[in-house]
Amino acid sequence: MGLVVQKYGGSSVADAEGIKRVAKRIVEAKKNGNQVVVVVSAMGDTTDELIDLAEQVSPMPAGREFDMLLTAGERISMALLAMAIKNLGHEAQSFTGSQAGVITDSVHNKARIIDVTPGRIRTALDEGNIAIVAGFQGVSQDKKDITTLGRGGSDTTAVALAAALDAEVCEIYTDVDGVFTADPRVVKKARKIDWISFEDMLELASSGSKVLLHRCVEYARRYNIPIHVRSSFSGLQGTWVSSEPIGDKKVEQAIISGVAHDTSEAKITVVGVPDKPGEAAAIFRTIADAEVNIDMVVQNVSAASTGLTDISFTLPKTEGRKAIDALEKNRPGIGFESLRYDDQIGKISLVGAGMKTNPGVTAAFFEALSNAGVNIELISTSEIRISVVTRADDVPEAVRAVHTAFGLDSDSDEAVVYGGTGR
Amino acid sequence: MGLVVQKYGGSSVADAEGIKRVAKRIVEAKKNGNQVVVVVSAMGDTTDELIDLAEQVSPMPAGREFDMLLTAGERISMALLAMAIKNLGHEAQSFTGSQAGVITDSVHNKARIIDVTPGRIRTALDEGNIAIVAGFQGVSQDKKDITTLGRGGSDTTAVALAAALDAEVCEIYTDVDGVFTADPRVVKKARKIDWISFEDMLELASSGSKVLLHRCVEYARRYNIPIHVRSSFSGLQGTWVSSEPIGDKKVEQAIISGVAHDTSEAKITVVGVPDKPGEAAAIFRTIADAEVNIDMVVQNVSAASTGLTDISFTLPKTEGRKAIDALEKNRPGIGFESLRYDDQIGKISLVGAGMKTNPGVTAAFFEALSNAGVNIELISTSEIRISVVTRADDVPEAVRAVHTAFGLDSDSDEAVVYGGTGR
Structure with a gap:
């Protein structure tokens, strides 16, 4: 049985309908015989709304409390997603970053993952559950405070969990079909890339491509975890990011x-x-x-x-x-x-x-x-x-x-x- | 130095203005030379909105996930409150029920507190912080899952913390001036009660009075923690609930x-x-x-x-x-x-x-x-x-x-x- 980590961004779970759609896709992966770990971001504009609230209360929100605030967003989406999956007749349990064993340093608002100890996730999987994990967050090693990983943190959570759990693939679901040869909003004739090496993806990410962030790709390369960037709205194959083309694909x-x-x-x-x-x-x-x-x-x-x-x-x-x-x-x-x-x-x-x-x-x-x-x-x-x-x-x-x-x-x-x- | 536990309900922190008003009141208590622990509920209608979302996703939301969802509400209010206090130049740290050591049984949606181990709260206080604690929530002793305490759970959190920290008083701030001789919406001539015994308050609570719930009063009586029910909108004295009238008050x-x-x-x-x-x-x-x-x-x-x-x-x-x-x-x-x-x-x-x-x-x-x-x-x-x-x-x-x-x-x-x- 394979182990798959899937990550869904905020636009994929923007409302109850989105959550139900994503739940079906997750259940499909489970039915295909996989153990499934899902990393989820906050719903749609939740994070921005929380930031607005913080700014109304304080012009300079403090790091520790700001992280405590923002992590509420993923808590909502992951709990709802677990409920939606259970409603489809499958077992699911949600876990905060802390519960999932995402250990970080103490730099609030842009913490770095320093260890992943996914004991509870492993247990949940072994008991037949789909594990839903809050993206973007962890717990600091020294103070046991809640931390957030900064922009793109949910992708990094997904790759880090995939590495710790020795997953076959980390699927990053988003609202575009994959990584393109240029930004399709600028270049109408841009093509979806079927496969790209970690190295090229790293350069694209640090040059302005926003589909995957540099830190996430760097993590995947270090642990050699293939990433599959694809749309949560279509069933199409997206872009594979890995050291070598995957499987029998002859991609040069x-x-x-x-x-x-x-x-x-x-x-x-x-x-x-x-x-x-x-x-x-x-x-x-x-x-x-x-x-x-x-x-x-x-x-x-x-x-x-x-x-x-x-x-x-x-x-x-x-x-x-x-x-x-x-x-x-x-x-x-x-x-x-x-x-x-x-x-x-x-x-x-x-x-x-x-x-x-x-x-x-x-x-x-x-x-x-x-x-x-x-x-x-x-x-x-x-x-x-x-x-x-x-x-x-x-x-x-x-x-x-x-x-x-x-x-x-x-x-x-x-x-x-x-x-x-x-x- | 005295130790005061204050609890603010959802109507007191319904928006950014409410949070800032409450922050000022908290800082006042601190300036008066007290160590201050604050228990806060979710903002205004947050909990109802989360319940709505859950019902859109699943007709029968499961206990564990439902608790995970609902506890996001307090996480938001407590982080904002801590920010607002820091903005007034005082140190504050927020703690989830789990971080505050609120240990419960595993009955999701209506868990009972079985132990309170407020080590982190004590440390935060000793370091000069105001400690902000999420009401209504805890962590289960056996499975380490997030639990909620059911209706009125934030009051119970406040009293339980007051008992564990040996507080002088547990102040319950609400949107009414105290406990009345009858529901003022029904009896225009109802009077605010200055002092009432635990026993009488228990009977009122179990007979339909909604200001304090039975469970909270029972907890306070067991540990002999005086409760002061008062309005967060006025500076008035409210209703004292205790075994004997407090201080030099000659209340028969x-x-x-x-x-x-x-x-x-x-x-x-x-x-x-x-x-x-x-x-x-x-x-x-x-x-x-x-x-x-x-x-x-x-x-x-x-x-x-x-x-x-x-x-x-x-x-x-x-x-x-x-x-x-x-x-x-x-x-x-x-x-x-x-x-x-x-x-x-x-x-x-x-x-x-x-x-x-x-x-x-x-x-x-x-x-x-x-x-x-x-x-x-x-x-x-x-x-x-x-x-x-x-x-x-x-x-x-x-x-x-x-x-x-x-x-x-x-x-x-x-x-x-x-x-x-x-x-």
Whole structure:
């Protein structure tokens, strides 16, 4: 008998009808001879409503209490889902993160899972139950306080449980059919990806693809748990994310997996930095001490005449204020002329392990952007990704141009192949 | 430093404004030099909304999952309350029933508290926190499942915590000013009672007074925890419930504490029962096996000509169907002619320890009813209570008549006193 972990997001259980629909799908998996563990998010807008309430009561809700509040959402959805399953004549028991053995550190609102001890889940399964587990939450190891895992935490819960229970697959049910070669809202001709490697999925996730979060994919890769991303509204096969294609499927690794974009970042340029050792370190130490996460970094070539240079980096818009404040505060120590802040930027990334062995990918990427009249402001690359920063307004057109250029459009015959090695 | 347990009901924390108002009151108690433990119910209609959701998903929600669902309500209110207190500059931590050490049996939806181990609460208090505890919920001793305590469970949580923490007082905040000599919606001249003994309060509670539930008062009496019932909307003194009047208050025990009424019961008459030993036992064994709680029982004098008698008893209307079914099913074994079911009855009860030593109370009670033209159908008495069953329609008039006759009206000079002993 196989063990399957299924995760349903808030849009799949938005109301009583949704819960009943999901219950039927779960029972089907059970009838197919599987042991079934289900991770569920809060219903529809519940979390947002709770956040609203908190803000009415306090402008700065405290971490511990905020987590206590938010976890009520999953408690509601998981209990209702268990009832709906029982109503279909099958046994089900719901478990909080704490009861399910999801042990985390003590960082409220964005805790990390440090251990999973699913003894009660195992017992429930052995007794013939379907186990329903609250996503997004755990209990801290030291203080035994309720914690939440932050955005996308339910996916991470599902993968972590799948790993701890040695599941065959972790199915992530959502309101889209899977992972696409680009955001279908931007690129009408985007194609569903049948299979993608963990590595490519990680790059897509960190480049703006929102279907799976980086942390969840990273966890799955570490424990080699295949993820199947699929729609809870259709019965279709979705996207498999795993180290190798699953079963007898002959899916070849595409050269290019997809095009991701991200308009949630801003760019800060530190102008007039003395071009001497230790300056960049001083800047990024300041940023790190302010607990701001940065993405891309570029240092201009120094102008020989002045001995000064500019350093630019990108970061989430939401952390812009914090970074500016920290830099201004340390301006005397660092020594720079001025700061420029630009939140009208966008990032376009091309991801695919195939670019390691296919030369010309970078050139083709830049050509596609150039043909579309898109100006490039920053460039950053990894082994299997190229990213550029452009004006935010240019992003949709740029994504479509690149998607077409690399043969990813759904009416293309085949993905474009490049000969030789290297790029 | 004193330790105070405060309990706030759902109407006191119905919205963000209510939560902030309650937070201020709590902080005041803390500023007055007390250690403060707060037990809170779910906000306003939350519990009813959750029940609605459950019924949409399943016609017969299962006990364990139903409890998991309902406890989300207190989780929300307690977290918000803790945030609101922190926003006023005081430290607060919220605790679920389980975290607070409220250990219960495993009877879901109406569990009983079997132990309270408030170690975490004590620690939180010692660290200077205000402790906020979810009412109405606990964790089962054997299975470690979440349980709920049934109607009025938050009051019981508060009293149980007060007992375990050896509190000076358990303050029950509600939307009325205290316990009244009769229901003010029926008797405009009802008076707030300043002090009432546990015994009289127990009788009032079991006779239809809804301010405090029997179970909560019983718990307080067993551990001798004074209860102060008061309004969360005013700063007024409410009603003290304790073994003796508190402090330097010279409050004498009134002869009559109040008049309670109850229209939630029905009457079943078992007609044509053979008047021989074992018949009544057979009837009430049947009722008990069906887990139906009964209240008053009357057996008519047997008609000598037939050797048959009638037995009547009262029970909650909600259990009428169950009792009828059980009796009909066992009719061959019991042997009776027919059943009569009457749900248009009401019960009026006069409560007061003074009636033990004041003769004439019973007579005056019946005279008042007679003068009001109210017909008595059943009578039952305890040492400190007389109850009668009448037509439901007669209840308001009967309550007012009795209230006036015993000098309880707010414009009376003094309660009526009867000489001699016995009644």
